[in-house]
Structure formats: C-alpha cells, structure tokens
Amino acid sequence: MGAVTISDVRKVYNKTEVLKCVSVDIRDGEFLVLVGPSGCGKSTLLRMIAGLEEISSGEIAIGGQVINDLAPKERDIAMVFQSYALYPHMTVEENMAFALKLKGMSRGERDQRIARAAEILGLTPYLERRPKELSGGQRQRVAMGRAMVRNPAVFLFDEPLSNLDAKLRVAMRSEIKQNHARLKTTTVYVTHDQIEAMTMADRIVVMHDGQVEQIGTPLELYDQPANLFVAGFIGSPAMNMLRGTLTAGGFVAADGTRIDLGSETAAAGARDVVLGIRPEHFSQSGTGHSAEILAVEPTGAETQVAARFAGSEVMIALRERISARPGESLTVLPQPGSLHLFDAGTGIRIN
Incomplete structure (x- = not known):
C-alpha cells in the first residue's frame, strides 16, 4: 500500500519556520502535485518524505508505517530529481541496474525489470549509451526508468521537467501521466508551474509561505478557489x-x-x-x-x-x-x- 499520511509536520531552520503544521492525506495510487511559488516549502516537504530532510515535529507515514526515523533506503520510495542525477561513466542499463545490484537482486530479475521499463519509456535502443550521448528528454526518461525498476510504494518527482524546453515539457508531462496510469503507483510531484499541476494531477496541494492554502482536484481549485492567493495562482492568464x-x-x-x-x-x-x-x-x-x-x-x-x-x-x-x-x-x-x-x-x- 502506498498511501502517504502527513500529519502536522513542521520544519524549522535556525528559528525560521519553513513548514507550518502541514497535513495532507495522499491516497494509494494517487497522483498528487505540490505546487506553489519558489520558497513556499514544497520541495522541503518532498525531501522530508524521502528522508533527505529531518522532521522538526509531526509524523509522516507510508502504508500506515511511521517513517520519521527510517533511512531513505528503508522507506520504499524512488525519487526523480530536477538534475537527473545520472552516473556519467555508466551506460543507461547500468544506471538503471545500480540500485537493484545494491539490493542483491539476481541478474535475471534485473534484466527483466530493465527491459520492461526501457520498453515503456522508449529506451530500448539506448541501453548501451552513456548520459552524455542522450538528449535532455532521454536523460529524464532514464532517471524515470531508474526509479521505475525499483517498483517502489511511492514515486517522488522534484521539478523533473524544469530543465527541458517548452515543447518537450508538454510531451514529457503526458508521458509521465501515461506511465502513472499503467503503473498506478502513488506519486508525489513538485512543481512551481501551475499548468503542469492542472494537467497532471488527480489532486493539487497549493502551498504558500510554508502552509497549505487549499487541496482539491484541478477543476475544484479553478472553479472554487478558497482565497485570493489560490485564485491568483491557479489559471493562465491569471484571474x-x-x-x-x-x-x-x-x-x-x-x-x-x-x-x-x-x-x-x-x-x-x-x-x-x-x-x-x-x-x-x-x-x-x-x-x-x-x-x-x-x-x-x-x-x-x-x-x-x-x-x-x-x-x-x-x-x-x-x-x-x-x-x-x-x-x-x-x-x-x-x-x-x-x-x-x-x-x-x-x-x-x-x-
């Protein structure tokens, strides 16, 4: 089960409250987008789910298990970063296999998982290439494939499309949604782009100044914004x-x-x-x-x-x-x- 429960979570840096008692229930299999302007706390919250940031107070649970004190590798999550974070000296196949090798998975099962992910993402012809031989979109697919082969309970995406040009962003967001429809894995996706949020999310969490302003489906937020911030942020051109x-x-x-x-x-x-x-x-x-x-x-x-x-x-x-x-x-x-x-x-x- 990949349901994620975030309960009254706070994050304090040097007496500055970055997250203010944030609570969100993410349903099993849901595609949830955290959206808001730079500095609103959305990436910090994602990194806390991943175990890359400590929680000052509150609880985060995955599948009913509180994970506050678990190491990132014990949380059954896979994260896709903005910078791709690929190993430049490894081939596409080696990048995708790396975490599976660390887990001690057999060669046969590794090959099976990599072949399936490569087919879904259109990477089969590129498995022997290194990252420098790939386009930005292909590198992003490799980063997604590396996450997919781990078969995690939760996918975490931290602004994965921000380095791509406008046309490729449109194509990639459609691809990510199609993959979610196939895999049905709980996904938490961070972006500052409200168009990405509107077109990709099952539900959106709008954040501002370290707190949640509104949670709802894209059309709920568009048609019934709870306050002036949400009204001005959601929609292009703006209200x-x-x-x-x-x-x-x-x-x-x-x-x-x-x-x-x-x-x-x-x-x-x-x-x-x-x-x-x-x-x-x-x-x-x-x-x-x-x-x-x-x-x-x-x-x-x-x-x-x-x-x-x-x-x-x-x-x-x-x-x-x-x-x-x-x-x-x-x-x-x-x-x-x-x-x-x-x-x-x-x-x-x-x-």
Whole structure:
C-alpha cells in the first residue's frame, strides 16, 4: 500500500519556520502535485518524505508505517530529481541496474525489470549509451526508468521537467501521466508551474509561505478557489481582480462601475470585497460596459485582449477573432454565474 499520511509536520531552520503544521492525506495510487511559488516549502516537504530532510515535529507515514526515523533506503520510495542525477561513466542499463545490484537482486530479475521499463519509456535502443550521448528528454526518461525498476510504494518527482524546453515539457508531462496510469503507483510531484499541476494531477496541494492554502482536484481549485492567493495562482492568464464594494444592489467597483452579480452573494450593508473574473468569463455585449483596449494578442484559438475595465487593467479572452486595435473600445459583460467574491481584508472566499 502506498498511501502517504502527513500529519502536522513542521520544519524549522535556525528559528525560521519553513513548514507550518502541514497535513495532507495522499491516497494509494494517487497522483498528487505540490505546487506553489519558489520558497513556499514544497520541495522541503518532498525531501522530508524521502528522508533527505529531518522532521522538526509531526509524523509522516507510508502504508500506515511511521517513517520519521527510517533511512531513505528503508522507506520504499524512488525519487526523480530536477538534475537527473545520472552516473556519467555508466551506460543507461547500468544506471538503471545500480540500485537493484545494491539490493542483491539476481541478474535475471534485473534484466527483466530493465527491459520492461526501457520498453515503456522508449529506451530500448539506448541501453548501451552513456548520459552524455542522450538528449535532455532521454536523460529524464532514464532517471524515470531508474526509479521505475525499483517498483517502489511511492514515486517522488522534484521539478523533473524544469530543465527541458517548452515543447518537450508538454510531451514529457503526458508521458509521465501515461506511465502513472499503467503503473498506478502513488506519486508525489513538485512543481512551481501551475499548468503542469492542472494537467497532471488527480489532486493539487497549493502551498504558500510554508502552509497549505487549499487541496482539491484541478477543476475544484479553478472553479472554487478558497482565497485570493489560490485564485491568483491557479489559471493562465491569471484571474482578474477588481476592488470595490458589495451591496444589496450588487458590486460597485472603485470607479463607480456597477456589475450585476446575478444570484451571487449580496450584502445588506456595504462591504469591501475583491471581485474575481476569469479572462474567459467576459463576453461581448451591446448592454455591457466599455473596456478600452490596451493590447490585442491573437493566439488562433482565442483572442486575448489587455484592456482597462472598471478602473483596472484586465485580461479578456474571447473565442471570436476581433479586428479592434489599441485605443479602441470593446463593450463587454462579465458572466454573472461565473464570478468570484473575496473578503478584501482576509482574502477568504465569500460566495
């Protein structure tokens, strides 16, 4: 069983609290992504699961067994690093076999495991090559293969795609997900890239400043962000944020623009709020509000428009193609059923 339980885990460096009572239950066979900006503590948490960092307090268990005091080699985990960490003097096959030799596995079983992993990862033609003879993507496959042959309870990935170019990153994240579907091994994956998180995860843990901001499926986080941090971090282009007042009549922006909230939360008395609008939740409408165009970015599938709307700069994503230019105006309407309201003081979602 590869379920991982993280209970009230803290990490303190020189009196600085890097992780603040983090608790996460990772289901057996789940692909869970830890995401957040640099310095949020996600890699530290991963290294604590691996046994590469000591736990200041709290517990981590794998398959019901507390592993706080176990050496990394006793934890039944395999880790894939950002830098690949391959032995340059060894062939691909030797790199993949190294940990199995240390375990005293027979030659026959080693060869069988390596052949299976090489076939899955498309490495069979490269088994006799050394790392310097491989491309970045091939080296990453070797690092994955070295982890796979160990047949661990848990795979740990620490930003494994950050050294690859954009096109190869897209291909490799699909490959990692396909391998997970085949192997069904519990996987904990760290990235700062929210697109990677959205496209790969069964569930996402959004971290910020050493603590968990929200845990949920990609669409749960996208559609119902718990607070302003998650709302601003998840989604590309980012959610637009308008500051203003919530009243019984709806939302009033700082410049006086009134926006209909439909059935969204209203307040009996005035309340300072932030209204969140995803770029794709604007539509062109003759009864909408004027938005001054600042820039137009056609992508083919949609048109992204930077504009000034309700006193703020926003990004508008339209499915249709437009011929408007900077300095001209669009008449747009935020879609009432797709708006997000947050308390201006606490940042917590209120609708």
